[in-house]
Amino acid sequence: MSSQDTRHCRRCCSVSVMRHIEVKRRMAEADIAEVSELLQAAASADGHRPLGEHKWLDLVEGGRAGFAGFVARDTNRSGVLVGYAQLTRGPGSWAIERVVHPDSRTPDGSVAIDLVNAALAEVASQGGGHVHLWVPKPGETDDLIAKQARMSQGRVLYQMRAPLPVSSPASNITTRAFEPGVDEDAWLQVNNAAFAQHPEQGSWTLDTLLRREAEPWFDPAGFLVYSEHGSIAGSCWTKVHADEQPPIGEIYVISVDPSHQGKGLGRQLLLAGLEYLTTAGVETAMLYVDSHNTRALSLYEAIGFSLDHIDRAWTADVPPVNLARHSGQGF
Numbered sequence: 001m002s003s004q005d006t007r008h009c010r011r012c013c014s015v016s017v018m019r020h021i022e023v024k025r026r027m028a029e030a031d032i033a034e035v036s037e038l039l040q041a042a043a044s045a046d047g048h049r050p051l052g053e054h055k056w057l058d059l060v061e062g063g064r065a066g067f068a069g070f071v072a073r074d075t076n077r078s079g080v081l082v083g084y085a086q087l088t089r090g091p092g093s094w095a096i097e098r099v100v101h102p103d104s105r106t107p108d109g110s111v112a113i114d115l116v117n118a119a120l121a122e123v124a125s126q127g128g129g130h131v132h133l134w135v136p137k138p139g140e141t142d143d144l145i146a147k148q149a150r151m152s153q154g155r156v157l158y159q160m161r162a163p164l165p166v167s168s169p170a171s172n173i174t175t176r177a178f179e180p181g182v183d184e185d186a187w188l189q190v191n192n193a194a195f196a197q198h199p200e201q202g203s204w205t206l207d208t209l210l211r212r213e214a215e216p217w218f219d220p221a222g223f224l225v226y227s228e229h230g231s232i233a234g235s236c237w238t239k240v241h242a243d244e245q246p247p248i249g250e251i252y253v254i255s256v257d258p259s260h261q262g263k264g265l266g267r268q269l270l271l272a273g274l275e276y277l278t279t280a281g282v283e284t285a286m287l288y289v290d291s292h293n294t295r296a297l298s299l300y301e302a303i304g305f306s307l308d309h310i311d312r313a314w315t316a317d318v319p320p321v322n323l324a325r326h327s328g329q330g331f
């Protein structure tokens with residue numbers, strides 16, 4: 001797929017920009033290396049990682065079933081990579097994330113618009129469906145991009161932070177470390193029941209969990225499990241972002257079995273997780289929470305967390321398109 005637009009260079013003359021977008025069902029090693037470089041440049045410019053963790057794992061592992069990577073090149077500049085988008089098919093919806101190289105960003109967001117439209121066309125050709133486009137720290141251009149792609153504002157995710165140690169009294173429960181190879185099934189059952197209403201977190205499989213356990217940051221000592229009568233009642237999984245300077249400690253997943261909720265266990269698990277992070281030498285705690293999750297939000301605020309920034313999803317319901325009748329639109 002190619003597109004052409006006109007933008008102004010710094011000397012105020014018009015330059016013609018030709019873009020080519022290629023869709024990849026699997027990423028070769030060279031593609032992954034090239035895209036990783038682009039992601040790194042964007043992360044340095046923006047102060048946050050452009051792809052969420054699920055997407056990042058999909059990319060570096062070459063892409064699972066339902067994966068599509070969109071690679072945008074500037075054909076005027078020897079095909080230099082100017083942007084990348086990734087499409088994932090979830091249980092009931094599609095998710096798109098996209099990133100544009102800092103040197104190729106324009107106020108009209110044209111590279112991003114091309115990438116999003118290419119991903120939406122792919123969704124249409126695969127039978128259509130509900131789509132989320134997640135944008136970290138959205139700005140005015142992101143509104144414009146979403147409008148061009150006929151998407152409307154959807155879920156908002158809060159990133160909250162708290163300085164450590166927190167001033168609340170110590171946790172009054174005794175937790176143990178998650179035991180790899182033993183706890184997976186029982187933990188998944190509690191996690192999926194607690195997050196039953198959650199579009200991403202409620203449908204974890206053994207594969208999803210094992211992929212996290214294989215990550216270099218995974219440390220069972222920071223994955224705190226609380227059991228009652230031999231069954232897992234809740235857990236607080238922490239993640240230390242050692243690559244941040246100074247390191248940040250994330251409350252990565254916290255869940256209480258529905259039969260134990262509302263009895264004070266979530267608060268104690270959170271305190272236990274924060275104590276673990278404090279002992280590990282971390283000075284700032286961080287977490288993500290859906291803006292509608294009032295129970296979790298009031299708990300976090302009560303313990304000392306406050307809003308750092310928001311991430312937003314734009315959504316669309318894409319009708320299917322019959323590619324046979326639209327020849328020339330495929331990738």
Ligand SMILES: CC(C)(COP(=O)(O)OP(=O)(O)OC[C@H]1O[C@@H](n2cnc3c(N)ncnc32)[C@H](O)[C@@H]1OP(=O)(O)O)[C@@H](O)C(=O)NCCC(=O)NCCS
Nearest residue numbers: 194254255256261262263264265266267289295296298299
């Ligand atoms: C969020 C969760 C971990 C909280 O655990 P919990 O054991 O249910 O919560 P607690 O009983 O410890 O209550 C903690 C605080 O939540 C708030 N809270 C509890 N029930 C609430 C309700 N029905 N409505 C609003 N706030 C409520 C209160 O502020 C309470 O503080 P308090 O002790 O001063 O009263 C748990 O409900 C859960 O697993 N939910 C599903 C998964 C999830 O949303 N995880 C968080 C993702 S970011």
